[in-house]
Amino acid sequence: NSLFESVELAPRDPILGLNEQFNADTRAGKVNLGVGVYYDDEGRIPLLKAVHKAEVARVEAAAPRGYLPIEGISAYNKGAQRLLLGAGNPLLESGRVLTAQSLGGTGALKIGADFLKWLKPDANVVISNPSWENHRALFERAGFTVETYPYYDAATHGLDFNGMTAALNALPEGTIVILHACCHNPTGVDPTFDQWKEIARIIKQRDLVPFLDIAYQGFGEGIEEDAAVVRYFADQDITMLVSSSFSKSFSLYGERVGALTLICSSSEEGERVLSQLKRVIRTNYSNPPTHGGTIVSMVLNTPELYDLWATELAGMRERIRSMRQQLVEKLKAEGVNKDFSFVLEQRGMFSYSGLTKEQVDRLREEHGVYAVSSGRICVAALNSRNIDYVAKAIASVLA
Numbered sequence: 001n002s003l004f005e006s007v008e009l010a011p012r013d014p015i016l017g018l019n020e021q022f023n024a025d026t027r028a029g030k031v032n033l034g035v036g037v038y039y040d041d042e043g044r045i046p047l048l049k050a051v052h053k054a055e056v057a058r059v060e061a062a063a064p065r066g067y068l069p070i071e072g073i074s075a076y077n078k079g080a081q082r083l084l085l086g087a088g089n090p091l092l093e094s095g096r097v098l099t100a101q102s103l104g105g106t107g108a109l110k111i112g113a114d115f116l117k118w119l120k121p122d123a124n125v126v127i128s129n130p131s132w133e134n135h136r137a138l139f140e141r142a143g144f145t146v147e148t149y150p151y152y153d154a155a156t157h158g159l160d161f162n163g164m165t166a167a168l169n170a171l172p173e174g175t176i177v178i179l180h181a182c183c184h185n186p187t188g189v190d191p192t193f194d195q196w197k198e199i200a201r202i203i204k205q206r207d208l209v210p211f212l213d214i215a216y217q218g219f220g221e222g223i224e225e226d227a228a229v230v231r232y233f234a235d236q237d238i239t240m241l242v243s244s245s246f247s248k249s250f251s252l253y254g255e256r257v258g259a260l261t262l263i264c265s266s267s268e269e270g271e272r273v274l275s276q277l278k279r280v281i282r283t284n285y286s287n288p289p290t291h292g293g294t295i296v297s298m299v300l301n302t303p304e305l306y307d308l309w310a311t312e313l314a315g316m317r318e319r320i321r322s323m324r325q326q327l328v329e330k331l332k333a334e335g336v337n338k339d340f341s342f343v344l345e346q347r348g349m350f351s352y353s354g355l356t357k358e359q360v361d362r363l364r365e366e367h368g369v370y371a372v373s374s375g376r377i378c379v380a381a382l383n384s385r386n387i388d389y390v391a392k393a394i395a396s397v398l399a
């Protein structure tokens with residue numbers, strides 16, 4: 001009798017399944033828009049120059065690889081805080097902000113979820129409808145009941161702000177609200193700054209617990225602009241959790257670079273909170289890995305490397321913008337009647353294209369263009385060589 005006899009096959013991850021199908025496709029012109037990764041115009045995952053320089057210096061230093069502290073590299077954590085709050089923000093010196101280096105944004109969400117389950121065992125979690133699929137899974141795994149709040153309005157391809165605020169207004173006190181700080185995955189639709197202000201007002205008034213997820217800082221309007229909601233909430237003295245991912249912004253997906261930041265109401269409270277967060281980390285993976293964290297820390301703390309990185313990140317952001325622009329123009333040129341200008345309003349790597357599941361199936365079957373069945377396309381996978389083909393393919397399934 002096997003111990004594992006009763007184990008059932010888990011459902012396949014829909015996006016990874018799509019990648020497997022793509023890899024098995026033998027057509028030469030195939031294009032994978034189902035991914036969640038930034039590719040450069042040559043269709044490659046870039047190794048940023050700033051990252052490479054830091055790595056060369058790191059190798060030359062021939063530094064030992066002992067264990068890091070439970071909460072990771074101090075200079076890394078300070079760098080992550082500066083990205084969130086802005087250099088010179090007095091909060092940085094207040095002792096109210098504490099950060100732990102994490103295994104990607106996912107790791108930050110996971111230790112945040114475990115910490116919250118310990119702190120607020122009876123609270124429920126709400127996520128946007130739709131959201132990054134792993135939000136639900138992560139918080140359910142941590143023991144929470146997860147519900148959704150309205151977010152995307154298919155009719156306008158924009159935000160269902162009234163639906164969202166009505167739902168937030170009706171939540172029980174203490175409910176944990178997961179919010180995408182910028183570049184919403186999967187829709188590309190973000191609240192405006194004024195809308196964030198209203199969301200902050202409701203969160204304060206209803207005593208909700210915000211957990212801001214920022215996985216695409218620098219891919220929307222800019223490094224500083226994309227953190228506006230974090231800074232505004234902090235200015236409003238809202239206590240909160242923030243998960244940062246540097247996977248995309250440093251193009252270091254496999255190095256697992258992220259951070260969990262908690263903003264507390266006093267430094268004395270911060271000290272207590274950090275001591276408990278460290279227990280959560282200790283019982284998950286003890287302490288984070290050295291390499292990726294060291295590289296990001298070097299870039300964030302060396303002015304010359306920081307400037308180079310900021311320029312490279314701007315290059316990625318602008319290339320995505322240009323792909324959005326060109327896609328809209330080329331669809332028009334192909335004779336598509338439907339107005340796709342909403343694609344220009346969306347931010348970050350993704351766009352909810354408005355294509356139906358049937359149209360996505362036809363794109364894949366007839367043209368070898370792969371997208372997620374929800375209609376989500378990764379704009380960052382478009383490039384000057386595949387965009388004409390993709391525009392023609394979309395036009396043909398819309399005809």
Ligand code: PMP
Nearest residue numbers: 036104105106132185215245247
């Ligand atoms: N949050 C969101 C909204 C994401 O899209 C992603 C990555 N796709 C993550 C978190 C996790 O990032 P990481 O790969 O750094 O774990």
